Amino acid sequence: MSISVQRLRRSYGSFTAVHDLSFEVAAGEIVGLIGPNGAGKTTTLRTLAGILTPSAGRVVIGGYDMVEAPLDAKRRLAFMPDEPHLFEYLTVEEHLRLIARLYTVPDFETRARALIEELELGGKEQSLPGELSRGMRQKVVIACGLVRDASVLLFDEPLTGLDPVGILRMRDTIVRRAKAGAAIVLSSHLLHLVEEVCTRVIIMDHGRKVADDTVEALASRADLAPAGSNLEQIFMHVTGRASNPPDA
Amino acid sequence: MLRATFYIMACSAKNRARRQLARLREPRYLVGALAGIAFFYYTIFGRQRLIRAAAAENPNRRSFTDRFPVVALVTTNPAVSGVALLGMAAVSWLLPMSSSLLNFSRVETEMLFPAPVMRRQLLVYRLLRSQLAVLIGTWLFALIYPITSVEARVRSLFAVWLLLLSSDVYVAGVTLWQTEARVRPRSIAVRLAKGIPLGLFIGGLAALVFAVLTRAAEAPIANAADALAVIAHASQRRFIGLVLMPFVALVRPMFAESWREFAVAASGALVVYVALVCWVLLAEQAVDSVTEGTVERLAQPKTASPARYRARPMRWVLSTTGRAETAFVWKNVLQTLRVVDWRAWLPWLAPLATVTLVVTLIPRIRGLAQAASIVATFFTAFLAVMGPQILRDDLRRDLLHLDVLKTWPVRAAAIIRGEILWPACMVTLLTWGSGTLALVLSAESFPGTDAHVRIAVGLSGLILVPGIILAQFTVQNAAALLLPAWVLEATDRRRSLDAIGQRLIMLVGTPLVAIVSLLPTGIIGGVCWVLFHQWLGPWVLIPAAVIGLILMCVEVLTATELLGPAFDRLDITSIERAE
Numbered sequence: 001m002s003i004s005v006q007r008l009r010r011s012y013g014s015f016t017a018v019h020d021l022s023f024e025v026a027a028g029e030i031v032g033l034i035g036p037n038g039a040g041k042t043t044t045l046r047t048l049a050g051i052l053t054p055s056a057g058r059v060v061i062g063g064y065d066m067v068e069a070p071l072d073a074k075r076r077l078a079f080m081p082d083e084p085h086l087f088e089y090l091t092v093e094e095h096l097r098l099i100a101r102l103y104t105v106p107d108f109e110t111r112a113r114a115l116i117e118e119l120e121l122g123g124k125e126q127s128l129p130g131e132l133s134r135g136m137r138q139k140v141v142i143a144c145g146l147v148r149d150a151s152v153l154l155f156d157e158p159l160t161g162l163d164p165v166g167i168l169r170m171r172d173t174i175v176r177r178a179k180a181g182a183a184i185v186l187s188s189h190l191l192h193l194v195e196e197v198c199t200r201v202i203i204m205d206h207g208r209k210v211a212d213d214t215v216e217a218l219a220s221r222a223d224l225a226p227a228g229s230n231l232e233q234i235f236m237h238v239t240g241r242a243s244n245p246p247d248a
Numbered sequence: 249m250l251r252a253t254f255y256i257m258a259c260s261a262k263n264r265a266r267r268q269l270a271r272l273r274e275p276r277y278l279v280g281a282l283a284g285i286a287f288f289y290y291t292i293f294g295r296q297r298l299i300r301a302a303a304a305e306n307p308n309r310r311s312f313t314d315r316f317p318v319v320a321l322v323t324t325n326p327a328v329s330g331v332a333l334l335g336m337a338a339v340s341w342l343l344p345m346s347s348s349l350l351n352f353s354r355v356e357t358e359m360l361f362p363a364p365v366m367r368r369q370l371l372v373y374r375l376l377r378s379q380l381a382v383l384i385g386t387w388l389f390a391l392i393y394p395i396t397s398v399e400a401r402v403r404s405l406f407a408v409w410l411l412l413l414s415s416d417v418y419v420a421g422v423t424l425w426q427t428e429a430r431v432r433p434r435s436i437a438v439r440l441a442k443g444i445p446l447g448l449f450i451g452g453l454a455a456l457v458f459a460v461l462t463r464a465a466e467a468p469i470a471n472a473a474d475a476l477a478v479i480a481h482a483s484q485r486r487f488i489g490l491v492l493m494p495f496v497a498l499v500r501p502m503f504a505e506s507w508r509e510f511a512v513a514a515s516g517a518l519v520v521y522v523a524l525v526c527w528v529l530l531a532e533q534a535v536d537s538v539t540e541g542t543v544e545r546l547a548q549p550k551t552a553s554p555a556r557y558r559a560r561p562m563r564w565v566l567s568t569t570g571r572a573e574t575a576f577v578w579k580n581v582l583q584t585l586r587v588v589d590w591r592a593w594l595p596w597l598a599p600l601a602t603v604t605l606v607v608t609l610i611p612r613i614r615g616l617a618q619a620a621s622i623v624a625t626f627f628t629a630f631l632a633v634m635g636p637q638i639l640r641d642d643l644r645r646d647l648l649h650l651d652v653l654k655t656w657p658v659r660a661a662a663i664i665r666g667e668i669l670w671p672a673c674m675v676t677l678l679t680w681g682s683g684t685l686a687l688v689l690s691a692e693s694f695p696g697t698d699a700h701v702r703i704a705v706g707l708s709g710l711i712l713v714p715g716i717i718l719a720q721f722t723v724q725n726a727a728a729l730l731l732p733a734w735v736l737e738a739t740d741r742r743r744s745l746d747a748i749g750q751r752l753i754m755l756v757g758t759p760l761v762a763i764v765s766l767l768p769t770g771i772i773g774g775v776c777w778v779l780f781h782q783w784l785g786p787w788v789l790i791p792a793a794v795i796g797l798i799l800m801c802v803e804v805l806t807a808t809e810l811l812g813p814a815f816d817r818l819d820i821t822s823i824e825r826a827e
Contacts, residue, residue: 088583103657
């Protein structure tokens with residue numbers, strides 16, 4: 001398995017953001033991580049990325065335990081956060097060069113050129129983050145994640161700030177990377193996107209996993225049958241947010 | 249708008265106080281608050297008691313000003329301080345100014361700009377809001393200003409407050425009138441409003457320099473005190489006195505020795521302050537232009553500070569293989585060179601070097617050489633101690649990027665080392681530059697000391713500089729990892745009691761730890777001195793300093809390795825959440 005999460009718990013003081021979470025993601029799989037605000041999605045992704053240390057449980061990336069062999073695990077993953085944090089004095093090209101150095105990317109020039117084309121960053125190579133729109137900066141963050149061959153990709157709200165063309169291209173990029181063998185976890189509030197590209201869905205609520213399956217399998221489950229057949233209806237039902245229509 | 253301003257100020261003060269009291273439950277804030285209270289107590293009462301106790305212990309002990317006549321001249325003669333202010337006022341026209349008074353926050357632009365109020369009223373609002381913050385900032389000056397009684401300290405606080413308020417308004421005025429000159433280049437009124445003060449200041453300074461040089465031609469200027477006395481005397485000439493009048497009026501309250509004298513002096517300073525406010529409010533179109541600039545800047549993607557730099561092409565291209573530390577040095581070099589345009593320094597460095605050369609070579613004005621030597625020595629010490637606290641191009645700046653740094657497959661110790669290397673290099677280079685100047689001029693400030701001793705001590709000090717600076721950067725970055733909330737607070741420049749206390753602890757703690765890290769070096773130096781002094785004389789300090797430097801580098805290396813786990817444990821978002 002490319003990603004293996006076993007009984008993961010993450011607490012902030014007395015508050016537990018993630019309770020006993022376990023799941024696995026195989027190579028080529030795209031798993032959608034969805035849930036209402038405060039469900040623990042971002043904490044889960046940040047723990048998978050090695051930003052947070054688990055309070056309990058294990059996170060294994062590409063066969064390497066994130067606590068015991070963090071450098072080997074991190075070499076295999078790319079994390080694309082929802083907020084595009086960039087170094088304000090480095091240009092787009094310099095960001096990519098820095099990443100290439102830290103991850104020792106051999107054919108950096110070729111990869112960078114291809115990515116810049118793919119993400120429509122052409123002409124912005126020498127721009128500083130302060131000169132870019134939010135969507136452009138989001139693309140730079142994504143480029144930094146994709147410039148190396150990471151076998152595990154973690155996307156936290158990857159489409160925020162992108163224009164419609166950017167959204168379509170991003171969706172294609174995610175699917176293409178999965179077909180190339182990457183294990184992908186994608187957190188998003190855009191349920192139609194998750195339904196469209198994800199091979200499996202994990203629904204979280206109050207820090208716990210409340211569902212983990214394909215959309216079709218979830219729709220056919222007896223307890224979820226009344227909810228409906230699309231992900232939005234299933235999500236509302238599972239998280240207890242489904243409401244009856246008002247009385248006429 | 250005035251009522252609204254006072255409403256915002258009152259509500260903000262009330263809520264801020266409530267929040268600050270509530271967070272004293274956390275030890276990190278409580279410690280800071282206790283240090284802050286101790287500081288305020290010390291500045292008002294404590295220092296006075298210490299002075300009195302020392303005087304009682306040794307009645308024949310000479311005061312600080314008795315021992316250093318230069319200090320006595322500066323602290324008793326408003327004209328000398330007035331000249332310094334005049335110099336700064338003239339220089340401010342030549343630099344691209346950006347007033348903090350005109351930096352409207354996001355919430356101010358989004359809530360107050362659409363409100364039916366004039367931009368000029370908004371400026372008054374900013375002026376009023378800044379006053380309390382300036383008053384708190386004033387306290388820092390109270391610590392270094394020589395005072396004889398508690399009453400005098402309170403007077404000095406208000407005097408410095410008035411001075412800082414006026415400076416803020418003046419800088420805002422310069423910014424606005426510079427903008428106004430760009431907006432309305434052909435307006436005669438604008439030319440006058442900008443040209444009259446600038447012409448008067450430069451004229452006044454030129455007249456002063458001429459008077460000093462004339463006096464030097466008549467009789468040599470013996471020393472720094474003599475040089476200041478000559479400046480003070482020249483400032484009494486009619487034209488120079490006229491130009492200096494507002495500046496002297498602003499500093500005069502600091503020299504008042506009774507409440508009556510203070511009241512008279514403060515009235516004069518207030519008149520200057522009000523005149524400055526009127527001058528600022530006259531720049532009508534610039535207020536609109538500058539505030540629109542603020543809106544545009546805030547509309548840009550949010551960055552840590554407004555982008556006033558351009559992506560200049562760099563010759564250093566990072567290779568894709570090598571040590572991780574080099575990558576961080578490269579990143580920080582780019583950050584520094586993008587912010588600091590070294591070419592902009594040349595017009596300042598060239599005259600400075602010329603003046604230094606002239607005062608050193610011309611015997612008749614050697615007194616100025618002594619002054620330059622004292623300044624260079626002070627500046628060297630200042631850079632070595634304060635440089636690592638001021639220059640924050642390291643992990644302190646990158647704390648908000650911690651999430652990104654932590655996802656990289658790089659050992660934490662390598663990240664910490666990489667982050668501190670470049671700023672340490674930069675401060676070392678600046679300290680070496682200033683230290684070399686102090687060493688060249690050291691014969692003036694230490695005339696009784698043997699040249700061999702002076703040079704050996706100076707050179708060994710310069711050899712130790714990188715170690716001392718690296719140690720301090722390590723302490724600062726350790727604080728960023730162990731007490732991140734304090735470092736984030738310092739970045740925000742908050743002026744709460746606990747934040748002031750935290751800053752003071754860091755201010756004192758950093759050099760203290762550096763001194764402790766110097767202990768092994770001191771022991772080595774002592775041993776070398778005892779063993780080899782009779783053969784090598786003072787030059788024994790040089791090899792001792794080299795060994796000391798190596799020892800300090802090993803200490804830094806060990807410290808960065810030990811800090812690795814703290815880096816891995818740190819979660820910045822949990823601090824933000826706690827806030």
